[in-house]
Amino acid sequence: MKRSFIILIAVMAISAKLFAQQTDEKLAPILTVPRSYTVLKTSQPLTIDGKNDDAAWAKAAWSEPFEDIEGKPEKKPATSTRFKLLWDNENLYVYCRFDEEHIWATLKEHDQSIFQDNALEMFIDPDGDTHNYMEFQINAFSAVWDLLLNKPPRNGGPSITDWDIKGLKKAVYIDGTLNNPSDKDKFWGIELAVPLRTFRFGGNSTMPKVGSTWKMNITRVQREVDIKEGAYVKRLGTNGRPMQPGYSCWSVPGIINFHYPERWGVVRFADENETNLQFLNEEGEKLKLSLWKYYYLQQDYKAKNGKYAPTLEMLKKDFPGVSFADSQLIKLVATDLQFVLQAESAKLKIAYSVDHESKFVSKMLP
Template sequence: MNQSGVPEPRIEYAPKHYICKRAKEPLVLDGRVDKAFWEAADWTDDFVDIEGDLRPKPGKQTKVKMLWDDDYFYFAAELMEDQIWATLTERDSVIFYDNDFEIFIDPDGDSHQYYEFEINALNTVWDLLLVKPYRDGGPPVNGWDISGLKTAVHIDGELNTPGADNRKWSVEVAIPWTSLKECAEGNRPPAPGEFWRVNFSRVEWQTEVQDGKYCKVLNPETGKPFPEDNWVWSPMGIINMHYPELWGYVVFSEDETLQSFELPEDERIKWELRKLYYRERNYYETHGEFTQDVKLLMGEESWSCSPVIETTRSLFQITAPSSDGTAVICIREDGKLWKE
């Protein structure tokens, strides 16, 4: 197993949620988000810094819409921008080396086997499957492609043209359920009323104009570009998107009047088990062994669950009863979470 520690996010557990309504017509993609297809969808809250309130709010607005039907999960993103540029043209390049827009999807919420999608202003994409987060030793499967993927980008301004009257760029993405259901519970699309864990990220580099071209601003002390900004829908409390347990909740609905979502109590229990997972992993990094001392890991905080820890020399499993007492929720040393 990966025996490294796992930094605990510095954030209150309050993921964003979004009611995803059904599309009323087929989508003809052109990258524009100001058309009839998207009128039924609400905008998400504006993106914030990946660390949430620990950092200033982004200087450029980003927001997203979502819809669904029997065939696709639809996304529209609008990114306000006065410097619209991109360089990468080959599929499955590391797209975040450009400014980009990213989608993360964990269908069953177990933090394993989830999807990442990135796109730049040239409509170049990188799609990959993560067997498990990097913190848990999970390799990315770069060879995985979204079969039937549809994308489009619209530029409100001029691409790669410093001095142009740039206002924004926008993205449309249609991902077929035939690809997404691979990692979903029961290998099927969501049913009305179910939720998937989803988040979005926007990578923004500091740039300047040299010889008529946009270039990343270099840190004179290192000779390398300054770190990129990461702006997200649901804040992470840590500069790492690969904490799926902190992504937002997207509820798939056929009820056009549904406006709110109440977090199920079992999701709170899962979060408490996740915090114990962080602390158990960090204990191992310091002491070279896992501990069965629940009180030591729980500290002085208030908890709603009553966990039990089982350990071996290299493994652990933490369990707690579900909110209704009919099942047990479990998490193990590689972060896999499930109910039995």
């Protein structure tokens, strides 16, 4: 409950900042096409030991290097982070490498606030509707916090910490020494085997198959430390409290908030011989971004006016700094307290919608 309260307060503060006096320039960072990754199937066994030396991993492509959470070039992460993914009929396999000269951790118990240490955070939304998704955190002690959210905190979703990943296999390998400031380390590797049956929640009962796509992001929490009396201590800010961590990630949200599932990347499950690794359709992705733009504007409108705009024309009057050139693609149905935005592509034979609780739906057209 404490975690939910902290997240909710942070989301409210961030949203107030995000939605103040919207312009095209301010919206641009959260309206970029998310990254994509093709997950190859493997028939080879993997030993979960935190290393990247199984033959199967040689066939998996590295992700792009992680970037600053807001996508700001001047805030390029000081250390490199990348990952690989594989799958078989039982598990999703994850290998992530964190380059780091000083590897440390303090938390050892399950379901603690692992993000208080340097940590990997992973988010997975199997059906891509922004609701019913998993959050997973792990530190260098391989301590884990796994939780389920039925919708994003911005929409009032609680963190269900009693939920656990049954059958999870995990390992951390450290090229260096843990909690030893007297030397320089190289990296720590995180390897996971996440049972696919884990993702049977929120009405999602199907296992992935070749061609399935999931929304997913992998992120890194990195805290500054000092060395005092032979030990690592979190660096303090001018207020005497530990400084805020740096956040980097694979698919950049464009805002300091990992809980924007529409900003996560798209992973596609493929067979082991797949060679075409690019699969996102540019027209479809741009249409989705148009929907999300009007979703953000509707939330801003309600924050200022106490109700949602009944028409796109009302939104246009309220946001003179935003282009509405794509509004002819969008249909809005709204009351004071609810709305649905809809768009479709005859060329792609697909329709998209997003409602006031950010639930995203895609449906093939006849």
